[in-house]
Each structure stands twice: as C-alpha cells, then as structure tokens.
Amino acid sequence: MDSPTPSSYSDIPDGYRAGFACFVGRPNAGKSTLTNALVGAKIAITSGRPQTTRHTVRGIVHRPDAQLVLVDTPGLHRPRTLLGERLNDQVRAAWAEVDVIGFCIPADQKIGPGDTYIxxxxxxxRGTPKVAIVTKTDAATRQQVGExxxxxxxxxxTVGIEWAEIVxxxxxxxxxxxxxADLLVxxxxxxxxxxxxxxxxDEPEQVMVGELIREAALEGVRDELPHSLxxxxxxxxxxxxxxxxxxxxDVHAILYVERQSQKAIVIGTGGSRLRDVGSRARQQIEALLGTPVFLELHVKVAxxxxRDPKQLQRLGF
Incomplete structure (x- = not known):
C-alpha cells in the first residue's frame, strides 16, 4: 500500500513496527466500531444497518513502539448488484496488501453461511497471519462468548485456517x-x-463528511434504503x-436514492426528516472539522x- 512517509526517523526507537491490518467479516459484524475504538476517534461510520461501509477507510493508531494502520473494508457478501461486486473487489484488494487480517465474528450470533463463505x-x-476477533462480547453472556x-x-x-490468535x-x-492492538502490532x-x-x-475530509451525512440519513429507516442511498x-x-x-x-451535499418513494422517506413529512438528518450530520461534521458549518442538503433520484456503471462512477464507486 502506498503511503506518505515522514522525512526524519531520528527519534524512532529500535524495534519499531509499522504496517497494515485489515478487518473483514460479514456486514454489521462490528468492524467500523472496532476501528474507531482502536484509533480513539470516529473515522468510520457505524450503523445498525448492514452494508453501511462503502469505502476502505484507513485509521491510524500511533504508539511509542508502533504505527498500526487499520483498513476498514465493506462487509464481504454475495453480490446482487454491480455496486456489490465492486465493494467485494475493494475487500479482496485490501486483503492482498495487508500484513495481518482480523476476521470479525459477533459473539451474540451463531456462525452462519456468511461467516463460512468469508x-x-x-x-x-497464504502467508498472511489471520486473527479471529469475537466482537460485541458486551451483547452476549459469558457462556455465549465461550461457545x-x-x-x-x-x-x-474446517476451512483450513490456523488462527494466529483468537481474541x-x-x-x-x-x-x-x-x-x-498489541496482538496486531x-x-x-x-x-x-x-x-x-x-x-x-488518510480519508479525504470531503469523503468523510459525505459518510457522516449518510450515517445520519440511515438512522431509523426501512431495510431497503441503506443499499439505495x-x-x-x-x-x-x-x-x-x-x-x-x-x-x-458552507457544505452543499446531495443525497441520491433510486426511487421516488425513497425520496419521500428521506425528506419526511414537510421536510421534517431531512431537517433532522441535517441537524445531526452538522453536529458530527463540526466535531470532525472543528469549525461551525452551514449544511445544505438536497435529495435526488438516480x-x-x-446497477449502472456510469452512475456508479459519478458517485465515486
């Protein structure tokens, strides 16, 4: 993975380590929340809805003895659209370039076909260490975690993986x-x-702002919308x-949906829902950028x- 490199290493201690780790797992396995917890700041959006991560966000953990760069990828899944195929391609590209892979499996859910597929x-x-991470232990009993x-x-x-660690x-x-963090480092x-x-x-501010807006728009919506927004x-x-x-x-953003009915969901009665989305997103953006923000949102149907290659390219996929 290409990365900017500081020009001076005079104060780097002997034995210093640096490299890339990638979290994988089925959608909603807790990868983004874990990335944010390790970095100590919100750099990846989180949601109870599956498939909310659309970009491979790099979060950087700085320690006196190491620098751990976390690649938070979209959840690997059986694709049903061209977007799904491209998201899977992002995941596999990340796997090929990292030093260690963390496989996230929630403690409160039985291992299913999606986990086995991944x-x-x-x-x-071959050759890349794999750490199995049982996530969301706070949502499970001690017996569930042990099982x-x-x-x-x-x-x-069963699949032929020798886990470097199970944690x-x-x-x-x-x-x-x-x-x-110690095990990955x-x-x-x-x-x-x-x-x-x-x-x-190293995610551009403009992309992170767009992700915060999308996170706010996904709160409390129907199952169909996350994939279409x-x-x-x-x-x-x-x-x-x-x-x-x-x-x-001044921040001007457009929320794209696939159907007119979805536009009505995002806007809400008399624009009430879109105003609420704007208010919540603006607070998050101001916290991210450290400056007051005027946020203007519009909703359009694409x-x-x-499934449209030209529109996917225009929307950054």
Missing amino acids: AKELAAI QLLAVAELGE PVSAVAGDQVALL GRLPRSPPLYPGGELT AVTVEEMLPRENRPKDKPLL KDWQ
Whole structure:
C-alpha cells in the first residue's frame, strides 16, 4: 500500500513496527466500531444497518513502539448488484496488501453461511497471519462468548485456517481493545512510521463528511434504503467576508436514492426528516472539522444507480 512517509526517523526507537491490518467479516459484524475504538476517534461510520461501509477507510493508531494502520473494508457478501461486486473487489484488494487480517465474528450470533463463505475465501490467502476477533462480547453472556470462541476455532479447522490468535473484544465497552492492538502490532514488520504523527486517517475530509451525512440519513429507516442511498459533497468552502474569529464553512451535499418513494422517506413529512438528518450530520461534521458549518442538503433520484456503471462512477464507486 502506498503511503506518505515522514522525512526524519531520528527519534524512532529500535524495534519499531509499522504496517497494515485489515478487518473483514460479514456486514454489521462490528468492524467500523472496532476501528474507531482502536484509533480513539470516529473515522468510520457505524450503523445498525448492514452494508453501511462503502469505502476502505484507513485509521491510524500511533504508539511509542508502533504505527498500526487499520483498513476498514465493506462487509464481504454475495453480490446482487454491480455496486456489490465492486465493494467485494475493494475487500479482496485490501486483503492482498495487508500484513495481518482480523476476521470479525459477533459473539451474540451463531456462525452462519456468511461467516463460512468469508472463512473459505480467507483460507485461500497464504502467508498472511489471520486473527479471529469475537466482537460485541458486551451483547452476549459469558457462556455465549465461550461457545463462540470454540465455534470459531472449529471453523478454522474446517476451512483450513490456523488462527494466529483468537481474541474476544467489546469495542463499545473497551474490553480487550488494547490487547487486540498489541496482538496486531506483534504481527507487523519492523519499519519506520508510514504516516506523520497525529494523522488519524488518510480519508479525504470531503469523503468523510459525505459518510457522516449518510450515517445520519440511515438512522431509523426501512431495510431497503441503506443499499439505495449515496451521498456526494458538491462543495465545501469557507464563507467569504466572515470575521476571522467567526468562520463558517458552507457544505452543499446531495443525497441520491433510486426511487421516488425513497425520496419521500428521506425528506419526511414537510421536510421534517431531512431537517433532522441535517441537524445531526452538522453536529458530527463540526466535531470532525472543528469549525461551525452551514449544511445544505438536497435529495435526488438516480434510477437504479447501483446497477449502472456510469452512475456508479459519478458517485465515486
């Protein structure tokens, strides 16, 4: 993976490690929440809806002894659209380039066909260490967690994976997150840092703003909408002629859906839902960028965009 490299390493201790780790798993397995917990900041959107992650976001964990770059990929799934195929391609491309792979399996759900499908794909990747991560332990009983750890070990034997580690984690409660970081760092090569200190992600601000808007729009909506919703940020510009001590950033974004009925869901009665989405997204954007924001949202219909190569390209996929 190409990465910007600092020019001076004079203060890097002996034995310093740096490299890439990738979290994989079926949709809604807790990958984004875990990425945010390890980085210590919100750099990946989270949602109770499956398939909310659309981009491979790199989160950067800085430690005195190491730099761990986390690649948070979309959930691998059996694709039903061209968008689904392209998201799967992103996942496989990430697998081929990382130093260690973390396979996330929720503690509160039985291992299913989706987990087995991914495990078989992982088994075909030779030479890359694989850490099994039993996520969401806060949502399961101790007995469930124990049973899931055994089931994960058995899954590895069935598909031919020798797990480097099997570790239970709760990103929400913070349980064993530091231990997981140690285990992942231990699998990285000796290397100077790959990114400047203090940088938490290499995702462009405009993309992150679009993701925060999409996250706000997904809260409390019907099952069909997450797959059909895309956001583009058309403009992010400082408001002209503002006092230096009172800056304002103008953000103009478009939410795309596939059908007129979905547009009505996003807008809500008299525009009430879109105003609520804008209010929640604006708070998150201001927290991300550290500046007051004026957010303007519009909703447009792009018919069947998930299956149209030209529209997918225009929307950044």
